[in-house]
Amino acid sequence: MKDHMIRGTGFGSQVRFFAASTKETVEEARRIHDTYPLCTAALGRLLTAGAMMGAMGKNDTDIITLRIDGDGPIGGITVTADSHAGVKGIIYNNHVELPLRADNHLDVGRGVGKGTLSVIKDFGMKDPYVGQTLLHSGEIAEDLTYYFAESEQIPTSVALGVLVDTDCSVKQAGGFIIQMMPFASDETVSIVEKNLSQFGSVTNSFENGNSVLEMIKNIIPDAEIESDIPVKYFCNCSRDRVRRALESLGNKELQSMIDDGESVNLHCDFCNKDYLFTIDEIIDIKKTLNLQ
Numbered sequence: 487m488k489d490h491m492i493r494g495t496g497f498g499s500q501v502r503f504f505a506a507s508t509k510e511t512v513e514e515a516r517r518i519h520d521t522y523p524l525c526t527a528a529l530g531r532l533l534t535a536g537a538m539m540g541a542m543g544k545n546d547t548d549i550i551t552l553r554i555d556g557d558g559p560i561g562g563i564t565v566t567a568d569s570h571a572g573v574k575g576i577i578y579n580n581h582v583e584l585p586l587r588a589d590n591h592l593d594v595g596r597g598v599g600k601g602t603l604s605v606i607k608d609f610g611m612k613d614p615y616v617g618q619t620l621l622h623s624g625e626i627a628e629d630l631t632y633y634f635a636e637s638e639q640i641p642t643s644v645a646l647g648v649l650v651d652t653d654c655s656v657k658q659a660g661g662f663i664i665q666m667m668p669f670a671s672d673e674t675v676s677i678v679e680k681n682l683s684q685f686g687s688v689t690n691s692f693e694n695g696n697s698v699l700e701m702i703k704n705i706i707p708d709a710e711i712e713s714d715i716p717v718k719y720f721c722n723c724s725r726d727r728v729r730r731a732l733e734s735l736g737n738k739e740l741q742s743m744i745d746d747g748e749s750v751n752l753h754c755d756f757c758n759k760d761y762l763f764t765i766d767e768i769i770d771i772k773k774t775l776n777l778q
């Protein structure tokens with residue numbers, strides 16, 4: 487089963503949902519960033535949230551960035567997603583190990599620590615929208631639930647899960663975001679809350695062979711899918727974009743690179759690609775800049 491995300495409604499449109507399976511995406515992130523299990527779980531949870539929250543945008547070109555800055559050993563995580571469930575991420579410390587929690591789960595909360603969660607929505611306007619809340623547990627799903635309540639005033643339930651296999655590869659990953667519409671009745675709210683309390687976990691549901699829709703039907707029995715799109719780890723860097731970034735440095739900076747006399751290597755932290763520019767190419771970029 488390939489990674490995908492469904493969105494839709496239930497309870498006669500009183501509830502909307504986003505739900506995703508992200509095993510391949512998180513495994514790709516693990517491969518790129520060489521993460522230890524705790525870091526795979528932390529990064530994977532935020533990537534999964536990003537894939538779903540990116541799809542909440544109204545326009546095709548909207549970009550959302552989720553940033554966690556914590557005082558735990560992980561340090562920080564950044565995830566950027568487009569509106570088509572293409573996600574990429576960076577984790578500051580990829581080799582963090584901590585003892586398992588009492589319930590045998592990876593201790594993401596301690597790995598992240600205390601700090602802030604920022605949600606940056608770039609709608610292509612001059613200034614992006616930035617919402618920031620304090621981290622409540624560092625477990626990420628709970629932190630996002632608080633973010634939606636505090637910053638967007640939307641009653642929301644977020645569940646995220648990454649199950650790491652004994653060989654450190656990703657066995658299961660996914661999550662859901664369930665939101666109450668303003669006109670949801672008290673009865674609907676209490677049914678959803680009851681179903682959520684009996685739900686268990688995302689990774690358990692997948693381990694039991696449930697599809698994404700079957701998982702969501704545990705909480706929203708009449709869930710109807712409005713769209714179903716593939717989720718993927720996607721970095722939009724390219725030689726052209728890096729070249730434009732070099733141009734934007736301006737004459738002085740480019741001249742100083744030329745004076746240094748060494749080729750310049752630019753590294754993409756999201757996908758680990760390297761872009762090497764020789765001095766001749768830098769001279770050429772400077773010439774193009776001065777022709778504009």
Ligand SMILES: [Zn+2]
Binds near residue numbers: 721754755756757
């Ligand atoms: Zn890249």
